[in-house]
Amino acid sequence: MKSPDPGAEPHHATAYSIAAAEFDCEVIENEAVNAEYMHIVATADPLATSVAAGQFFHMLCPKDGPNGPFFRRPMSVYKADPKAGTVAFLYKVTGSGTRALATLAPGDRLDLFGPLGVGFALEPDWRRIVVVGRGVGLATLAPLAELAAANGMGVTAVLSARSPAVMISGERFRAVGADVIEVTDAGGTSGPARLERVLRGLIADGMADAFFTCGSNRLLLLLQRLGREFGIPGQVALEQQMACGLGMCFCCVREFRVDGGVAHRRVCWDGPVFDLQEAISW
Amino acid sequence: MVDMNVEIGGVRLANPVMPASGTFADGLDKAVDFERLGAMVIKTITRELRVGNALPRVCETPEGMLNSIGIPSKGMPYFHEETLPTYTRYSTPLVVSISAPTVDGFASLADEVSLPGVAAIEANISCPNLEEDGKAFANEAASAERATAAIRRRTSLPLWVKLSPNVTDIAEIARAVEAAGADALVVANTFLAMAVDIESQRPRLGSVTGGLSGPAIRPIVLRMTWQCARAVDVPIIGCGGIATAEDAIEYMLAGASAVQVGTVTFVHPTAMISVLEGIESYCLRRGYERVTDLVGALSVEEADETDMEWVDPLR
Ligand SMILES: Cc1cc2nc3c(=O)[nH]c(=O)nc-3n(C[C@H](O)[C@H](O)[C@H](O)COP(=O)(O)OP(=O)(O)OC[C@H]3O[C@@H](n4cnc5c(N)ncnc54)[C@H](O)[C@@H]3O)c2cc1C
Ligand SMILES: Cc1cc2nc3c(=O)[nH]c(=O)nc-3n(C[C@H](O)[C@H](O)[C@H](O)COP(=O)(O)O)c2cc1C
Ligand code: FES
Numbered sequence: 146m147k148s149p150d151p152g153a154e155p156h157h158a159t160a161y162s163i164a165a166a167e168f169d170c171e172v173i174e175n176e177a178v179n180a181e182y183m184h185i186v187a188t189a190d191p192l193a194t195s196v197a198a199g200q201f202f203h204m205l206c207p208k209d210g211p212n213g214p215f216f217r218r219p220m221s222v223y224k225a226d227p228k229a230g231t232v233a234f235l236y237k238v239t240g241s242g243t244r245a246l247a248t249l250a251p252g253d254r255l256d257l258f259g260p261l262g263v264g265f266a267l268e269p270d271w272r273r274i275v276v277v278g279r280g281v282g283l284a285t286l287a288p289l290a291e292l293a294a295a296n297g298m299g300v301t302a303v304l305s306a307r308s309p310a311v312m313i314s315g316e317r318f319r320a321v322g323a324d325v326i327e328v329t330d331a332g333g334t335s336g337p338a339r340l341e342r343v344l345r346g347l348i349a350d351g352m353a354d355a356f357f358t359c360g361s362n363r364l365l366l367l368l369q370r371l372g373r374e375f376g377i378p379g380q381v382a383l384e385q386q387m388a389c390g391l392g393m394c395f396c397c398v399r400e401f402r403v404d405g406g407v408a409h410r411r412v413c414w415d416g417p418v419f420d421l422q423e424a425i426s427w
Numbered sequence: 428m429v430d431m432n433v434e435i436g437g438v439r440l441a442n443p444v445m446p447a448s449g450t451f452a453d454g455l456d457k458a459v460d461f462e463r464l465g466a467m468v469i470k471t472i473t474r475e476l477r478v479g480n481a482l483p484r485v486c487e488t489p490e491g492m493l494n495s496i497g498i499p500s501k502g503m504p505y506f507h508e509e510t511l512p513t514y515t516r517y518s519t520p521l522v523v524s525i526s527a528p529t530v531d532g533f534a535s536l537a538d539e540v541s542l543p544g545v546a547a548i549e550a551n552i553s554c555p556n557l558e559e560d561g562k563a564f565a566n567e568a569a570s571a572e573r574a575t576a577a578i579r580r581r582t583s584l585p586l587w588v589k590l591s592p593n594v595t596d597i598a599e600i601a602r603a604v605e606a607a608g609a610d611a612l613v614v615a616n617t618f619l620a621m622a623v624d625i626e627s628q629r630p631r632l633g634s635v636t637g638g639l640s641g642p643a644i645r646p647i648v649l650r651m652t653w654q655c656a657r658a659v660d661v662p663i664i665g666c667g668g669i670a671t672a673e674d675a676i677e678y679m680l681a682g683a684s685a686v687q688v689g690t691v692t693f694v695h696p697t698a699m700i701s702v703l704e705g706i707e708s709y710c711l712r713r714g715y716e717r718v719t720d721l722v723g724a725l726s727v728e729e730a731d732e733t734d735m736e737w738v739d740p741l742r
Binding site for chain 1: 452453458484487489491492641692693695697
């Protein structure tokens with residue numbers, strides 16, 4: 146079915162945990178990793194740590210006043226550690242919810258609902274993947290790099306940030322054996338022309354069986370163009386304001402290009418990870 | 428053991444707790460066992476294909492939210508092939524919410540959804556009446572009555588009619604809808620409202636205005652429930668800002684025979700289950716054998732009318 150089609154079936158129906166639950170977690174750590182990003186770690190039970198790369202939790206931020214956050218806030222998982230029984234998130238303080246989240250101290254409670262959404266799907270015949278992320282989008286891509294490495298795939302990570310001081314996750318990517326290319330606005334290395342040269346080089350070297358991205362419209366457009374030119378598949382993790390997180394309210398719909406038409410899909414339910422070419426930039 | 432059964436306009440429910448239309452869908456089964464619900468009320472359907480409204484479609488407000496989701500509808504083939512089978516797998520009664528832009532549209536849609544597996548129809552009459560002045564059917568007794576009567580003639584299923592709170596005298600509308608053949612009333616839909624972002628100086632909703640829901644509206648809808656319960660004999664389903672069992676009990680004491688939980692499910696997905704369990708334990712603690720004993724049990728010492736006039740312009 147073409148337009149109007151609010152909520153067509155997801156493009157890849159990978160099976161994720163059929164259950165989700167509200168967890169009353171204990172904060173173990175909540176610290177600034179640099180001037181912009183915070184790292185929060187909380188206790189989690191096995192259902193919560195079964196979260197897959199690209200899936201998210203819907204977080205209840207503490208009330209910061211009478212107008213304090215009413216909705217939950219979606220956050221993709223940065224690290225899930227089933228052995229330690231913890232989940233971690235990397236977040237940027239941007240508004241009332243994340244500001245309140247930043248006030249939590251070890252020992253405080255944090256209410257998480259999840260795991261939710263459709264995460265990244267790796268095809269078994271991919272040998273080498275390229276992940277390209279910017280800003281806090283890198284938090285979403287780090288568990289994917291780990292998953293790919295665990296499946297024997299080579300990973301090249303192109304990490305983009307405003308400046309080296311707010312660059313994150315380089316270590317996470319290196320730890321799984323990824324080749325890390327860091328580019329910054331401050332260093333003049335993150336411009337589109339320069340990035341395109343880097344990516345074309347990776348394609349020529351046979352390093353790009355698939356592209357993955359999150360966090361930047363510009364990067365999405367660039368990867369879509371290169372993907373079309375070279376027939377390279379890919380996936381993108383998208384963000385959209387959410388209320389329910391469970392596909393019930395239809396506030397998070399976005400338009401997608403599907404079979405020559407426009408389909409409306411719910412980011413929380415059909416995504417947040419979507420086919421690279423189907424996503425429409427914002 | 429408390430007998431939690433209730434009968435709502437011809438439908439027997441195992442308990443009085445159900446979702447509000449538009450705040451419930453199959454995805455919730457990740458967190459909630461639908462067999463435990465009193466009923467399943469699904470998102471309003473329309474015959475027309477619709478994509479819904481401009482973004483942003485929601486925003487937060489103190490203890491509540493605004494929405495202008497609209498009624499994105501995938502049309503009737505989708506309803507028959509996908510929606511219906513999704514819910515008829517459960518033994519919980521299915522309530523189908525319908526809406527239409529004309530009286531005849533309401534009637535024919537009611538006819539079309541009067542199918543095996545559908546336990547009741549909920550008529551969402553808070554939508555514009557395109558044949559008249561474009562005002563919602565629910566806004567005036569006459570148009571609410573016409574829509575209800577037309578649906579009544581075309582279906583033998585129990586008919587619940589959902590009222591709008593955006594009216595001066597809700598009891599008058601309740602009486603008109605009852606007279607036109609409604610088996611139960613749902614009180615109420617959302618309040619027309621708006622919010623402004625003072626930095627961008629733009630409305631916070633893509634469609635400028637939207638519906639206010641959540642705990643913020645509870646005291647007002649509770650008052651309306653009480654007014655309707657005094658005005659009509661058919662059962663009333665209270666709906667507005669219910670977050671906890673205490674809230675639901677408030678509604679039942681004021682005259683609601685059942686309750687719908689809406690917005691709060693977005694924040695606490697299992698809220699309906701804790702509401703249900705809390706009502707049961709309240710009954711146990713207070714020695715009620717049947718949950719129906721709560722309905723309208725409010726004891727009111729009539730205040731001196733003249734003293735109260737200044738707070739109560741609507742009564
Ligand atoms: C699937 C998903 C995963 C995400 N993962 C991360 C992550 O790992 N780290 C991180 O820092 N951020 C992440 N975000 C973005 C994060 O949800 C927002 O930054 C956060 O909601 C902002 O809330 P606030 O109250 O601080 O901001 P405010 O601007 O005060 O929020 C107002 C409203 O807008 C919504 N909103 C604002 N910005 C965004 C946004 N970018 N995306 C979605 N909703 C937004 C809020 O949820 C809230 O409803 C993710 C978003 C999605 C959809
Ligand atoms: C996102 C959203 C969508 C809604 N969609 C519908 C709808 O399709 N049909 C309807 O009759 N009511 C709809 N409502 C109204 C609710 O069913 C309910 O009447 C209202 O929200 C008040 O209850 P609450 O405060 O518990 O949410 C919607 C409410 C919300 C928040
Ligand atoms: S957030 Fe409710 S449908 Fe996506």
